[in-house]
Amino acid sequence: MTETLERVPITEHAPRLGRGLLLLMSVATGLSVAGNYFAQPLLEVIGRDLGLSTTMATLIVTAAQGGYALGLILLVPLGDLVERRRLAVTLFAGTSAFLLVSALAPSGPVLLASTALTALTSVAAQVVVPYAATLAAPGERGKVVGTVMAGLLLGALLARTASGAFSELGGWRTVYWLNAILMAVVGVLLWRFLPRLHTRVGLSxxxxxxxxxxxxxxxxxxxxxxxxxxxxxxxxxxxxxxxxxxxxxxxxxxxxxxxxxxxxxxxxxxxxxxxxxxxxxxxxxxxxxxxxxxxxxxxxxxxxxxxxxxxxxxxxxxxxxxxxxxxxxxxxxxxxxxxxxxxxxxxxxxxxxxxxxxxxxxxxxxxxxxxxxxxxxxxxxxxxxxxxxxxxxxxxxxxxxx
CATH class of the missing domain: 1.20.1250.20 (MFS general substrate transporter like domains)
Structure with a gap:
């Protein structure tokens, strides 16, 4: 069946994007993607703690990649179907919950599953970026997208360094606990300050x-x-x-x-x-x-x-x-x-x-x-x-x- 792409109006359009909200969205994207990179410098210590082989430990990174790919395909398009604030906050809540599972993981299979699910819902970052583009004034869209993407990229960049530092302070689970708490806090802030935004596409x-x-x-x-x-x-x-x-x-x-x-x-x-x-x-x-x-x-x-x-x-x-x-x-x-x-x-x-x-x-x-x-x-x-x-x-x- 041929799909047609009809142009439909965006409803409940919010006022101009302010600096405070832009900063919140930038921080949110960075925290969201960070959880996908925590394990990379910790594979040896995680493997030793959970009794994993090198191959099994390496699969943790693969699980994050696979989960994120599925999220891009299956979840990001939902931003054109459901109310976007609710979608973003739901994904943040899911990421926070799955990070907690990783922090408590008693075995390799549990950590693999929680890592994949964390990555799946971490595509909330890819919901927030077009969200910001929609809220931005037309003449400022490039600057806004660049600012939010800067937050996302900094999160990915700094996650490896942070995980190594916190691992030395309190063990490899510490960074998962911390990010889970921060994700929950940011999710509440997004619910409080993000305007409602809904595109009515009329599609299943x-x-x-x-x-x-x-x-x-x-x-x-x-x-x-x-x-x-x-x-x-x-x-x-x-x-x-x-x-x-x-x-x-x-x-x-x-x-x-x-x-x-x-x-x-x-x-x-x-x-x-x-x-x-x-x-x-x-x-x-x-x-x-x-x-x-x-x-x-x-x-x-x-x-x-x-x-x-x-x-x-x-x-x-x-x-x-x-x-x-x-x-x-x-x-x-x-x-x-x-x-x-x-x-x-x-x-x-x-x-x-x-x-x-x-x-x-x-x-x-x-x-x-x-x-x-x-x-x-x-x-x-x-x-x-x-x-x-x-x-x-x-x-x-x-x-x-x-």
């Missing part, structure tokens, strides 16, 4: 999911931007997947704590996201996209030189990370402008594609590292990034002809 849930896939057919800009996003995320995944192997081997020989701290060099990225949003608000979104994708490709020769130089490695990673976030922000500004009443389905389609690109990047990285080490990973990342720039250029050529 199965029809809603079908219409999410139909977005690709009806919206060419979504196809282009999803392709660019998938390639960018694949290159991003290649960089961070291989980073541990590089830093743990010669000439670096770093231990796990130092490797986890290295991720903090990317903190400049979320800081620049609102700046890219402001440029998009001025009508420069295509220029921002072009510069961003070109910079992705140009960063890889610098990253490659980092095999023997920490200075070059830091410079290349910062350059790439900033460019990646600039491209992500530009992509989101393009797709959120397509159909305001369908933003959650657009976001679901876009982010699922990006996630699949990241998964493919991880898979290709294992082959590249085995075959040619850091040089092979750099060639892979450079190829993926160049392809993202080529896709942007091809989109511009097609748009000019039309």
């Amino acid at each position: 849930y199965p029809a809603l999911l079908r219409s999410t896939l139909a977005m690709f057919r009806h919206e060419p800009p979504l196809r282009w931007r999803a392709g660019i996003g998938a390639l960018s995320f694949a290159a991003f995944s290649a960089l961070w997947t291989a980073m541990t192997f590089l830093l743990s081997g010669p000439p670096y020989g770093w231990r796990e704590a130092a490797i986890g701290t290295f991720g903090l060099v990317g903190i400049v990225g979320p800081i620049t996201a609102p700046i890219a949003g402001r440029l998009a608000d001025r009508g420069w979104v295509q220029r921002v996209s072009g510069v961003g994708t070109a910079t992705l490709a140009l960063a890889w020769p610098v990253i490659s030189a980092g095999a023997a130089s920490l200075g070059w490695l830091i410079a290349g990673v910062v350059l790439f990370y900033v460019a990646h976030l600039v491209v992500l922000n530009a992509n989101q500004n393009v797709i959120y402008a397509l159909r305001p009443e369908n933003r959650n389905r657009l976001n679901s389609a876009f982010m699922t594609t990006c996630f699949l690109g990241g998964a493919a990047g991880s898979l290709l990285t294992s082959v590249a590292w085995t075959g040619a080490g850091w040089t092979g990973v750099s060639l892979l990342g450079g190829t993926l990034s160049t392809a993202a720039f080529a896709l942007w250029a091809l989109e511009r050529v097609r748009a000019t002809k039309n």
Whole structure:
């Protein structure tokens, strides 16, 4: 059956988004995604405490990835069907509850299940981002999206460092307890301060999911931007997947704590996201996209030189990370402008594609590292990034002809 995408009005539209609410939404997205990254630097201590094999402990990360992917597909589109404040708060409550289960987990299977369920409901972050875009004034949408995404990215970035620190203070369960409490508090604040917002689409849930896939057919800009996003995320995944192997081997020989701290060099990225949003608000979104994708490709020769130089490695990673976030922000500004009443389905389609690109990047990285080490990973990342720039250029050529 062919799905039609009728434009329907957004009801119960809230007043202009204030700074306090914007800050709350930014913090909320960061806390929501953080729980998906706590286990990564703690796999050894968790495995030792629960008596898990290395393979079983590694599955904790896989469970988080799988749960998040399912949430993107199955839950994020609900923002176009049910009242959004209720959906967001319900997902926050679920995440808080599942984090508590992780904190109390007596065995590996229980922790695996709770991790997957935590990731499933943590897509509340991907409900809040288009929520903020809808509440924003049209001329400030880019800045607002950039600010909320900065909170999300900081949460993902700082989660690994926080989990390591709290693990040393009170054991690996401590960070789960703390985040569960914070998620509950933020959920209450969102219920208190978020305005009600409802898009009446008149679809059943199965029809809603079908219409999410139909977005690709009806919206060419979504196809282009999803392709660019998938390639960018694949290159991003290649960089961070291989980073541990590089830093743990010669000439670096770093231990796990130092490797986890290295991720903090990317903190400049979320800081620049609102700046890219402001440029998009001025009508420069295509220029921002072009510069961003070109910079992705140009960063890889610098990253490659980092095999023997920490200075070059830091410079290349910062350059790439900033460019990646600039491209992500530009992509989101393009797709959120397509159909305001369908933003959650657009976001679901876009982010699922990006996630699949990241998964493919991880898979290709294992082959590249085995075959040619850091040089092979750099060639892979450079190829993926160049392809993202080529896709942007091809989109511009097609748009000019039309």
